Amino acid sequence: MSLLTIRNLQVHFGTFPAVDGLDLSLEPGEFLGIVGESGSGKSVAMLALMGLIDPPGRAHADALEFQGQDLLRLTARERRHLIGRDIAMVFQDALTSLNPSYTVGAQIAEALKAHLGLTGKAARQRVVELLEQVEIPDAANRANAYPHQLSGGMNQRVMIAMAIACGPKLLIADEPTTALDVTIQAQVMALLLKLQRDHGMGLVMITHDLAVVAEMADAGPPNGARVAVMYAGQVVETSAAPALFDAPRHPYTNALLAAIPEHNRGARRLSALPGLVPGALNRPSGCLLAPRCPRAQPRCAAERPALADGVRCFYPVLEAPAHG
Incomplete structure (x- = not known):
């Protein structure tokens, strides 16, 4: 049984599809x-899974299943019981996610009380154990610190400790290395990879940096590594x-890889894809990448490709990638 299954997830803010048919x-x-x-819909998709899309946002899907359990049919109480215990998320900016008025130990203890x-003393002992697991030195004393008294890296570790406090089966990390x-x-x-191996968790890493994913994949996650590349709310390659x-077969994936600094040694300028991700007022009727794509042909402007054989493109890249 799959740990997580998402089919045709849609998230709209007004008429704008922030996530458009995600599988x-x-x-x-x-x-x-x-x-x-930025703007591809990565974080919004996972926030929808967590049930954290607030009005005026609207989220719906053909299927949203966790361990065979239909998340769409859960009551608000059942969802609160599941989220934070079996499914946990490390948010992007630790300092804004933590409450400045409470010690980090008290905030971790709150999750332990709510779910376990x-x-x-039992909660205090578990808090110290969790801080030690995420390799915070002098954990017993650091539990009494406020977020502003810790560095960015330490606060990020506190967020990870909070996320793994109840032994989740799925951990979602949203840009956990930003600003570090x-x-x-x-x-x-x-x-994160050590915790995944130790606890047997499924791990979803949201990032704009393919190099980060490549490094984590090279480290050998226990059950393998896959990548889903998103553009304008859609998965364009997986x-x-x-x-x-x-x-890489999709022109967008090829462009992302070509833009990695290591692939531009000796060049006068970094390789870049011109233009911006389409917004609410300039969403193409055909392929969403067509206005920026060097491979675009007339069909691309008229029709929107489906995701077939892992790639959403009429004219996928077949030759060796530009970055070698």
Whole structure:
């Protein structure tokens, strides 16, 4: 049984489709990287899964299943019981996600009380254990610190500790390395993979950086790694990680890989894809990438391609990728 199944997820804000017909699946212990530039719908899709789309946003899907359980049929109480315990999320900006008025230990303990009924000494002991798991030094004293007293990297580890507090089966990490320096980024990524291996979790990593996904895939997640590339609310390519990096088939994936600095050594300028992700007022009727795509042909402007054999393109890249 799949851990997670999403079919035809739609998220609208007014008439704007922030997520447009998303299909995804995840197996237990598998790593899935969701990649795309800002505005692609990556975070919104996972917020919809968590039930965190507030009005005027509207989310609906043909199927939204976790371990065979239909999330669409859950009551608000049942969803609160599930979210935070079996499905957890590490949000993008730790400092704005943590409450500045409470110690980090108290905030982790709140999750333990809500989902596991732990209080008092038992909760305190578990808080310290969790902070030690995420490799925060002097965990017993750091539990008494307020978010502003910790560094960005430490606060991100606190968020991860909070997310894994109840032993989730699915962990979603939304740009967890944003605003961290390179050394701390590497530590956080290694920590997430270690926790995945130790707990057997499914792990979804949301990022705009294909290099981050490549590094995590190379580290060997226990049940393999896949990548889903999103553009303008749609998955445009999905594949096992090695195949996607070795031979990307969608022009957008090819452009993302070509823009990685390591692939531009010796060039005067970084490779870049001109233009912007379409918004509410300039959404093409045909292929959503067509106005920016170097491979676009008349058919692309008239018809919208379906996702077939893992790629959403009439004229996929067949030759060796430009970055070599």
